[in-house]
Amino acid sequence: MTEQDRDLRARLVAAGIELVTEEGVHALGLREIARRAGVSHGAPRRYFPTHRELLAAVARHGFGRLTDTLAGADALAAGTGADPRTRIEALARAYLCFAAANPGMFELMFRHDLLEGSGTELRRSTLPLFRTFVGLVGELHPQDEDPTAATAALWANLHGLAQLRTWGSLALATGSDGIEPLLGATLTAHLGPATR
Amino acid sequence: MTEQDRDLRARLVAAGIELVTEEGVHALGLREIARRAGVSHGAPRRYFPTHRELLAAVARHGFGRLTDTLAGADALAAGTGADPRTRIEALARAYLCFAAANPGMFELMFRHDLLEGSGTELRRSTLPLFRTFVGLVGELHPQDEDPTAATAALWANLHGLAQLRTWGSLALATGSDGIEPLLGATLTAHLGPATR
DNA sequence: CACTGCGAGTAGACACTGTCTACGGTGATC
DNA sequence: GATCACCGTAGACAGTGTCTACTCGCAGTG
Numbered sequence: 001m002t003e004q005d006r007d008l009r010a011r012l013v014a015a016g017i018e019l020v021t022e023e024g025v026h027a028l029g030l031r032e033i034a035r036r037a038g039v040s041h042g043a044p045r046r047y048f049p050t051h052r053e054l055l056a057a058v059a060r061h062g063f064g065r066l067t068d069t070l071a072g073a074d075a076l077a078a079g080t081g082a083d084p085r086t087r088i089e090a091l092a093r094a095y096l097c098f099a100a101a102n103p104g105m106f107e108l109m110f111r112h113d114l115l116e117g118s119g120t121e122l123r124r125s126t127l128p129l130f131r132t133f134v135g136l137v138g139e140l141h142p143q144d145e146d147p148t149a150a151t152a153a154l155w156a157n158l159h160g161l162a163q164l165r166t167w168g169s170l171a172l173a174t175g176s177d178g179i180e181p182l183l184g185a186t187l188t189a190h191l192g193p194a195t196r
Numbered sequence: 197m198t199e200q201d202r203d204l205r206a207r208l209v210a211a212g213i214e215l216v217t218e219e220g221v222h223a224l225g226l227r228e229i230a231r232r233a234g235v236s237h238g239a240p241r242r243y244f245p246t247h248r249e250l251l252a253a254v255a256r257h258g259f260g261r262l263t264d265t266l267a268g269a270d271a272l273a274a275g276t277g278a279d280p281r282t283r284i285e286a287l288a289r290a291y292l293c294f295a296a297a298n299p300g301m302f303e304l305m306f307r308h309d310l311l312e313g314s315g316t317e318l319r320r321s322t323l324p325l326f327r328t329f330v331g332l333v334g335e336l337h338p339q340d341e342d343p344t345a346a347t348a349a350l351w352a353n354l355h356g357l358a359q360l361r362t363w364g365s366l367a368l369a370t371g372s373d374g375i376e377p378l379l380g381a382t383l384t385a386h387l388g389p390a391t392r
Numbered sequence: 393c394a395c396t397g398c399g400a401g402t403a404g405a406c407a408c409t410g411t412c413t414a415c416g417g418t419g420a421t422c
Numbered sequence: 423g424a425t426c427a428c429c430g431t432a433g434a435c436a437g438t439g440t441c442t443a444c445t446c447g448c449a450g451t452g
Contacts, residue, residue: 046401
């Protein structure tokens, strides 16, 4: 009964997370989520005035998981006294791993048409992580007075890799090593050759 | 009457293009497209067995326009005897311009959930362009034995920039110059500093 | 204890969607 | 001129998100 006696709001979000994980974004109908949570289709309205706000709450959880994952990966690397380049590499790999491990959630998180209205708030939640990212890139490129642009370009590269992989567009560029060579090329391009 | 007497198949695709351009992907309902084309909601079924196949035809047109745009930009640059680096820059800028000028179509083209089944065929249509891209990168990096990975990484970077811009995520990294600094950072990272 | 009032969830209606099927009606062929 | 294939219409069907009664249980108060 641990599931049942939580308040409905949390149960609905949990049901959405289950559904998007198991079935994908297309399964996130309002009535479908309500069914999974064991309530009638009108019940969610008491907590989420519209379907999109419920989806935004699910996506919010996804952003939380993403930042937790990345922060964990960075803390692990930083704890071993790794240099900035290695820490960035750990972050990049964690980002791609998250997208690959949670394709449905990752897709939802960047479906701005489903998240309209809550988009800016969700984006804002990733800001602190982006700032540490900027700091690491700044450590690596001290000659640049503002590493924000370089960091954003690197992040866009990672995001594009994640997105195109789920679309299957990288099939002809990825061999048996999967996306590793592309990640390597990306990191080398933006950060210089790997430290040996 | 030039619109009316074309066969319905082409008129439906044209209506879809209009709708996605004017209103966005959300306006691409089957019945909405049929209304715009001036026929009943059952008519499309004669030519497109399912809604998704109609959307795939619309996206196919988008891919055609994209390859045309890029090929035109490259031919223009190549005609003036530009070096590979300049040609790549022209292609990259054309890609971002296309995404910015046709946000709805660009979104549709990479909505794999709407295009399921036709995805591989659509991807294949961009292959020749990708090959010329690979050739240009190869000219620029003769030391690499296979520039495919480097090209794919660069393309993923451009795609990520286009995608994140439409999502608004680059607002804090883009100043008054728009996306130009990020494009510059991307090209510098992947191709080396700009030729002077 | 009886009563009231409110909040949570139910259930049905509404307009809309994509798919399916039966039906007209028009034009080409024999 | 009759036949027939094909194109588009129109309605049914299950499903959706939203909106609106309504019911029921349980708190607080007399």
